[in-house]
Amino acid sequence: MTALNSGVIDFRWWVWLGNAFLLVPLAVFYQVLAGRKISAAYVVPIALLLFQPLHTELVYWGMASLQNLGVLALAVITLYLAAGPLSFTRLALVLGLTLLSMLTGANGMLLIPAVAFIWLLRRQYWLVTGWLIIGSLAIGLYWWGFDSAIQSGIGAERSSTLFEKAETLLGLLGALVESQRYQEITMATGLLLLLAFGIPAVRIVQRVWTQSVPSADRGALFVVALGGFLLMTMAAIAVSRQLEAALFVTRYKIYPLLLLICVYLMGLTSMTRTRWTLSAYVVIGLAINVIGYWRSLPRLEKHQAYMNEQLINWERYRRVDAPTPFMRHYYEQRWTAAHREGLYVPPPIR
Numbered sequence: 001m002t003a004l005n006s007g008v009i010d011f012r013w014w015v016w017l018g019n020a021f022l023l024v025p026l027a028v029f030y031q032v033l034a035g036r037k038i039s040a041a042y043v044v045p046i047a048l049l050l051f052q053p054l055h056t057e058l059v060y061w062g063m064a065s066l067q068n069l070g071v072l073a074l075a076v077i078t079l080y081l082a083a084g085p086l087s088f089t090r091l092a093l094v095l096g097l098t099l100l101s102m103l104t105g106a107n108g109m110l111l112i113p114a115v116a117f118i119w120l121l122r123r124q125y126w127l128v129t130g131w132l133i134i135g136s137l138a139i140g141l142y143w144w145g146f147d148s149a150i151q152s153g154i155g156a157e158r159s160s161t162l163f164e165k166a167e168t169l170l171g172l173l174g175a176l177v178e179s180q181r182y183q184e185i186t187m188a189t190g191l192l193l194l195l196a197f198g199i200p201a202v203r204i205v206q207r208v209w210t211q212s213v214p215s216a217d218r219g220a221l222f223v224v225a226l227g228g229f230l231l232m233t234m235a236a237i238a239v240s241r242q243l244e245a246a247l248f249v250t251r252y253k254i255y256p257l258l259l260l261i262c263v264y265l266m267g268l269t270s271m272t273r274t275r276w277t278l279s280a281y282v283v284i285g286l287a288i289n290v291i292g293y294w295r296s297l298p299r300l301e302k303h304q305a306y307m308n309e310q311l312i313n314w315e316r317y318r319r320v321d322a323p324t325p326f327m328r329h330y331y332e333q334r335w336t337a338a339h340r341e342g343l344y345v346p347p348p349i350r
Helices: 011-020 023-035 040-050 062-083 088-104 106-121 125-142 162-173 183-210 218-240 243-248 250-270 277-317 325-340
Strands: none
Touching: 011 062, 023 040, 023 062, 023 218, 023 250, 040 250, 040 277, 062 088, 062 106, 062 218, 062 250, 088 106, 088 125, 106 125, 106 183, 106 218, 162 183, 162 218, 162 243, 162 250, 183 218, 183 243, 183 250, 218 250, 250 277
């Protein structure tokens, strides 16, 4: 991207491309509906859920949008391919996209058990065995030479007990109605979402397991595997963060949003649709969309004011609000030097 922009780093393009990755799951969800012969109009509530700024950090943080949404886009394509008819070309694509997802973000390695789960349900045991061996080698290479004392930043305080990790997981699941003040509401919402996904997912797994392999429902396998991937991602986050810190990070809200879409897709196939069903779903999706903008726009305004203050301080006094000497040195060595050489364009002051 920097090369395409004449060697100049412009984070605005990072944000645009990162958020454009949301079009990938939208297209795949449309394919799931089309495969079940469900009207394309039912994709409207999905679009309303995807394209709203509840996950505020992904709206302005270039690297976060590229990484988090990039992994999700690759994961959605990978799982959809894995759930379909297989050929050597498709297997190579699944492997290549999984490795690319791992290089985009560490949670990409969770595709290895998610893909194995799909093929296990289809009773492709030799394929599962080979996949897990290759996946284990890839994970080993991924962490080869990793030194947490050097290569891990100072993160949030970690959960210490299993109970605290469970609280954080439920909080992440319920982050759609995140409440720093009343965390019990958030955790209760998370439990409801977990049950709303888990109960129909178990029924789908039982049904697929009793079917013959050729008649296995590709859409159902994909939705269950995607939901499992999202749950594993949130569980990995819960291991490393306490509840308060997890609720403070808005980029994690994309995961329960996608899990809610999985619940929606499972609901469309299990319930009788009437002429009022689509209208009801659109109203609910629109309500979540409006609430998302209402809650997130003030956060975006605060961030813009903070960025303006930082840019003014930097332009006038060459001073950055860096909490540690290490970060101050990092800014001076990287971005200040790049800007002096004309290689970095900071966001405009508004």
